[in-house]
Amino acid sequence: MKLHDRLVSVLSSVIVVFIACAFVLMGTEKQVRPYIHTPIARAVYERLMKEREFEEIDRDEWYRLNLDAILSEDVRSKFIQMKWDVDTQKFVDQSSEKSSWIGTQLWHALVTFVAGWKASKTSLNGWLNRGSMFVFSESQFLRLTGWKEDHRSDSLLDLGAGDGNVTARFSRFFGEVFVTEVSSVMRKVLVSRGYQLKDVGQWDSEDDPQKYSMISALNLLDRCDAPISLLKQIPKKLAKNGFVLIALVLPLNQYVENNAPTFAPSEIIGVRGRTTEEQVDSLVECVLEPLGYKLKSWTRLPYLCEGDLHQPYYWMHDIVLLLQHESAMIDEA
Template identity: 45%
Template sequence: MQCSNNKLQQDITATTPITKISDTHCQNDFDFSPYLPKPRGALARAIYNKHISDRYMNNFDRSKWYNCNIEQVPPAIAAKFVQLDHDKESMKFIQESEEKSDWIFIQIWHVIVRSILGWFMTQTSINGWLQRGSMFVISSAQFLKLLKSDGDWHRDSLIDLGAGDGAVTAQIAPFFGKVYATEVSNTMRTLLQTRGYKVLDVEDWDADRKYDMIACLNLLDRCNTPLQMLKQIRQALKPNGMVFLALVLPFSAYVEIGSKNHKPKELLPIIGASFEEQVTSVIEDVFHPSGFKVESWSRVPYLCEGDLRQSYYWLDDALFVLKASDEDGSS
């Protein structure tokens, strides 16, 4: 999403451990014999493989995206967990992604353009120029559930740090009177302005404003200085303000701009092998020392529009609603 105070919405299919579907995933779900022999041409093989992955995902139990083994986290953390599930808005995103991925000639055009523009543009800017690669994190209804609200919830100001094309912002924007955003990519900034959001400079978004909610969605793992980012966020909150934060787990840092080797200057001390272990570490080793307490948290899929290979992709996302704790987090 954003770093150096802006969202680096890179190409999720190129630089993150996406969930790719292969024959191995599918062979136990249905008989492959009607599809044999496999086609030889590159395009025909791509269409064939996409058909296989689509059939697998149509039979996939999507409830697995949202489930956690609460017994593997400390009781105090388990008590804050909010169970979510796929709803109408998340299914709409999946259906639209499936439709777009079937536009074969447009997908081929995207591949050609990306191969050319990739020499001098970031994947984020290319996606913005093509208006492809939109993400989905949470629906409006899921957002209210995470806030433990019955729907009568409204605040004055929101800023979405690294808002990308604004598709994720749009799900939570209706609950705020004023919506601000930051973004490093000029093409994405233009899309945000088209949506009516006030785009602030990535270097001074926190200079003279305080916010009721600061959204930091899938940004810390794309940020050169994530600990500094958390410090800025805490200082920019209004009294009793909240942070809406998403983080892909297992944690894997990748900095698109500002790092020669794509590694961040600051490393988050996240440990553990499983999703639950890393959630515990994020809370205890990152949030608490940074001066935050957890109000609620959940697990959702971080969805991305697909391509010729697959209709959509996903990562495991941990969602957190945070507030500033009594500790100042300066240490």
């Protein structure tokens, strides 16, 4: 047994003793929060309480929008209502199980403490095989695109693919799958999954004749330094009648991991309003349409992330848009 496994085993035994009394209290109608001195034991107790709290969440709310608050009839009419499905539940179940492994979570905490000052959070997640994301299931992707299960397109370029887990949800519909990623650790993970790497700074090069049936930027625009420039680059590599798939957390909060100390981007995504409904309206009208994009369909989905010792999983609210660009659209009439 490895040293860290032995240490974890001992710590876990100690934690069980501290938590036993907490379990007794958890069954009462009016709960009393026990005072637990040990930080780890307290964290585990809080985690148990979180699990109970999560059981009461109305997950249907994550998919709803007040469409009456969206001014554009065109935007309203292209909304597709989604719901919690089997694949989403499977991701949550796996995340909950993985995040409950006390030994693993303690090991992750130790590595993060030791290496966190030098490595980015993305690279740490790659090293530790944690922090996987979930944007949509295969069935939700098919509903959004209107494709059949046997649909096959030539090629996909997934920009900022991370560990490739999100890419894997829809990659089977393409003959070739290309990816970009800033993190060198994640690039190795992507190659191990069989994806073809494109250089972050060269994927849109005029010297490269490759064009793509779909280009996706899933939760990338609010995390990259120059999102407007990226939106201008994408159409250059789009095949005729190709699609662009964008996921963006709204209300918007731009943050660039590598731009310390301010973490601010050099380009601002100019959305107006405070609510999701107001911002999706202005995203289409003020950002995407002036750049030549045409909205085909869109939806609201929970953007899920694997949990840790504190809670089973994390989530934000994504808007996912299927677009085409006027430069790549062929009039079939």
